[in-house]
Amino acid sequence: xxxxxxxxxxxxxxxxxxxxxxxxxxxxxxxxxxxxxxxxxxxxxxxxxxxxxxxxxxxxxxxxxxxxxxxxxxxxxxxxxxxxxxxxxxxxxxxxxxxxxxxxxxxxxxxxxxxxxxxxxxxxxxxxxxxxxxxxxxxxxxxxxxxxxxxxxxxxxxxxxxxxxxxxxxxxxxxxxxxxxxxxxxxxxxxxxxxxxxxxxxxxxxxxxxxxxxxxxxxxxxxxxxxxxxxxxxxxxxxxxxxxxxxxxxxxxxxxxxxxxxxxxxxxxxxxxxxxxxxxxxxxxxxxxxxxxxxxxxxxxxxxxxxxxxxxxxxxxxxxxxxxxxxxxxxxxxxxxxxxxxxxxxxxxxxxxxxxxxxxxxxxxxxxxxxxxxxxxxxxxxxxxxxxxxxxxxxxxxxxxxxxxxxxxxxxxxxxxxxxxxxxxxxxxxxxxxxxxxxxxxx
Amino acid sequence: xxxxxxxxxxxxxxxxxxxxxxxxxxxxxxxxxxxxxxxxxxxxxxxxxxxxxxxxxxxxxxxxxxxxxxxxxxxxxxxxxxxxxxxxxxxxxxxxxxxxxxxxxxxxxxxxxxxxxxxxxxxxxxxxxxxxxxxxxxxxxxxxxxxxxxxxxxxxxxxxxxxxxxxxxxxxxxxxxxxxxxxxxxxxxxxxxxxxxxxxxxxxxxxxxxxxxxxxxxxxxxxxxxxxxxxxxxxxxxxxxxxxxxxxxxxxxxxxxxxxxxxxxxxxxxxxxxxxxxxxxxxxxxxxxxxxxxxxxxxxxxxxxxxxxxxxxxxxxxxxxxxxxxxxxxxxxxxxxxxxxxxxxxxxxxxxxxxxxxxxxxxxxxxxxxxxxxx
Ligand code: SF4
Ligand code: SF4
Numbered sequence: 001x002x003x004x005x006x007x008x009x010x011x012x013x014x015x016x017x018x019x020x021x022x023x024x025x026x027x028x029x030x031x032x033x034x035x036x037x038x039x040x041x042x043x044x045x046x047x048x049x050x051x052x053x054x055x056x057x058x059x060x061x062x063x064x065x066x067x068x069x070x071x072x073x074x075x076x077x078x079x080x081x082x083x084x085x086x087x088x089x090x091x092x093x094x095x096x097x098x099x100x101x102x103x104x105x106x107x108x109x110x111x112x113x114x115x116x117x118x119x120x121x122x123x124x125x126x127x128x129x130x131x132x133x134x135x136x137x138x139x140x141x142x143x144x145x146x147x148x149x150x151x152x153x154x155x156x157x158x159x160x161x162x163x164x165x166x167x168x169x170x171x172x173x174x175x176x177x178x179x180x181x182x183x184x185x186x187x188x189x190x191x192x193x194x195x196x197x198x199x200x201x202x203x204x205x206x207x208x209x210x211x212x213x214x215x216x217x218x219x220x221x222x223x224x225x226x227x228x229x230x231x232x233x234x235x236x237x238x239x240x241x242x243x244x245x246x247x248x249x250x251x252x253x254x255x256x257x258x259x260x261x262x263x264x265x266x267x268x269x270x271x272x273x274x275x276x277x278x279x280x281x282x283x284x285x286x287x288x289x290x291x292x293x294x295x296x297x298x299x300x301x302x303x304x305x306x307x308x309x310x311x312x313x314x315x316x317x318x319x320x321x322x323x324x325x326x327x328x329x330x331x332x333x334x335x336x337x338x339x340x341x342x343x344x345x346x347x348x349x350x351x352x353x354x355x356x357x358x359x360x361x362x363x364x365x366x367x368x369x370x371x372x373x374x375x376x377x378x379x380x381x382x383x384x385x386x387x388x389x390x391x392x393x394x395x396x397x398x399x400x401x402x403x404x405x406x407x408x409x410x411x412x413x414x415x416x417x418x419x420x421x422x423x424x425x426x427x428x429x430x431x432x433x434x435x436x437x438x439x440x441x442x443x
Numbered sequence: 444x445x446x447x448x449x450x451x452x453x454x455x456x457x458x459x460x461x462x463x464x465x466x467x468x469x470x471x472x473x474x475x476x477x478x479x480x481x482x483x484x485x486x487x488x489x490x491x492x493x494x495x496x497x498x499x500x501x502x503x504x505x506x507x508x509x510x511x512x513x514x515x516x517x518x519x520x521x522x523x524x525x526x527x528x529x530x531x532x533x534x535x536x537x538x539x540x541x542x543x544x545x546x547x548x549x550x551x552x553x554x555x556x557x558x559x560x561x562x563x564x565x566x567x568x569x570x571x572x573x574x575x576x577x578x579x580x581x582x583x584x585x586x587x588x589x590x591x592x593x594x595x596x597x598x599x600x601x602x603x604x605x606x607x608x609x610x611x612x613x614x615x616x617x618x619x620x621x622x623x624x625x626x627x628x629x630x631x632x633x634x635x636x637x638x639x640x641x642x643x644x645x646x647x648x649x650x651x652x653x654x655x656x657x658x659x660x661x662x663x664x665x666x667x668x669x670x671x672x673x674x675x676x677x678x679x680x681x682x683x684x685x686x687x688x689x690x691x692x693x694x695x696x697x698x699x700x701x702x703x704x705x706x707x708x709x710x711x712x713x714x715x716x717x718x719x720x721x722x723x724x725x726x727x728x729x730x731x732x733x734x735x736x737x738x739x740x741x742x743x744x745x746x747x748x749x750x751x752x753x754x755x756x757x758x759x760x761x762x763x764x765x766x767x768x769x770x771x772x773x774x775x776x777x778x779x780x781x782x783x784x785x786x787x788x789x790x791x792x793x794x795x796x797x798x799x800x801x802x803x804x805x806x807x808x809x810x811x812x813x814x815x816x817x818x
Binding site: 085086087088090091092095129130132133134135136137139140144147148149151153154155156159160161162164165166167168169171172350351354373375378379381382383384385386389 | 506507508509510512513539541542543545546549550552553562564566567568571572573574576577580581584733734737738739740741766768769771772773774775776778790
């Protein structure tokens, strides 16, 4: 079959740096005790920088990242174990995997040495109800692990009360961290970590913004790889912030020079809903049709700070020096955190989710949208059906499929492939090349 | 007709009641989903707040808007709205609880017209230092929104009066619940649930009068039925039929932790010089639902154990709506706590339609266990 190459492509140059950072983060985590670093269970949510004031710490993420995610049989077993404990498949996918892994005594295991790292405390900032309830289970599992959760308020309308509520929680959190760990809290380290985190999130927002270019400079799969540093809660580190700066610059150049993620791009899609966390080709299966998944509302709101205007254009949160807030004292820093996460965080707003998606479909020149209706992630499935209705009303074709981001046994390859094939056919696209199976290893 | 029968009828004829109330008073009716909505504000504005509840009939109207794995109670409620059964509502409100109710509220707002919609962004971490201020501000905004959107005015004396009316109703219902501690309780769990649901849909003063009548009835007559096994029901159900089936098997439900039961009215407003602060505290301090029990170690298992001991409970039925993850997260810990203290417990899941035969079989099997434990 002749494949028509429309656009130039080239490999992502910062890829090597990403791989190095990923390796280093794993190494640093498992050597935490050697350096006297504290081990904190938590991390995928925002504001890990709150921990910076304590000095050395490493995060053990309850997000299922790492080698266990490659083993589809093991994943299935972890899910089954969670079910036997009374946490059915409508419970949060993260919780189920973390719990299954804890029961198997693999949670926090250094896969190279077999050593299991136990956390000293649990600390997170969350908006999702699944994760918020999950923390109680982690506490129970690690018999009374000291635990603290900051609630990122769900707001339908922006209100000063939400800024105040978050700010007051942040002060309480810092006091709790000091009291629980017995460590001194250094406000300079807090400031440094927060400014890095802030910048990292703005660079990530810029990466996404460049995706409005035709052809899209990177695809969603690459963006997901970039996001792994965020999943690890490492955005407060200067080298991670530098990486995101470099990545954003590279993506900007690619956008300007017309370097494509997919040489045959002729159809642009958003893939909404959690993409399977285990190795899968769902995002790139579309490529055989010249279709490319370029991002999602979900992904960008998870890792970026911005607002979406009615026309879909982006109002990215200014960098620390641009917002006009003082950043000298602890009060200043915590106040700025509360402002950034209430004024520039569309995530905990259900109505916005739906209207934003319609606006973004125009801004990112989408030809269609794909929704993964996830049985293990109600937090992210909330608003999905309404978004589908709204997008269709706006003339954007939509397909959906069901699955569970962390349970490969719930992904019906045959069905999803035939749904994608039919969707592409409806969009008038013929396959340009052979497809690959969706799962990269056997269940 | 006895007061207990009147409650049952009010629940059955709830739409008719609200429509007649509207005609009779010329007032406005607001529907709400979650019992964390500070209803006193609506009452102070001369409105009738009514809790939206399902009908337990099969439906197919919600599937375009809500993913099938959202809780059956929420889908059932939305179905009622989409089918026009709540067309008399002038407004709809809910408070931040779980994504399921958030979804229902949002879909309602999108597809079912009303003059007024308000989502109360209630904090989840109710014990955090800033929670009271946040709740207070929500109550103030709610008041403003009722005034501006519905053109009603709310004065401080009206708020104070509404709070008194609500607290009186709460205290009266609490007195009824206290009678369930007796060796031979004069009231069944199903009758109690009808009373509480009626309170969520009737004018509070009218309801309080009926509760007073009920208390008199209960004092005057000794119970005609055997108590049998003393059970507690905890979790979430809006179905009185479920309780009736359980009680038809030689049991009495003597305690509950449901938002269609004790959680709704258990605490009255604490004393405070500031009316709104007092109101905020009442909502923050009420027995928490799983989505408000998030601060560190769970409170609910111990709370439920204490309740079970207080009411001489011999077995527990933990019931939840299909796909209700908030209750699912708590159930293993609650079950463990109760069982470690000699109270056998069973988990039941309820869909929109309730196959009562299946329910009966499961409860029967559980009762055998409870009997063994008692023997
Ligand atoms: S977003 Fe989904 S997977 Fe993540 S915590 Fe919430 S429910 Fe769980
Ligand atoms: S707490 Fe459970 S039953 Fe109640 S609305 Fe939420 S999901 Fe439904």
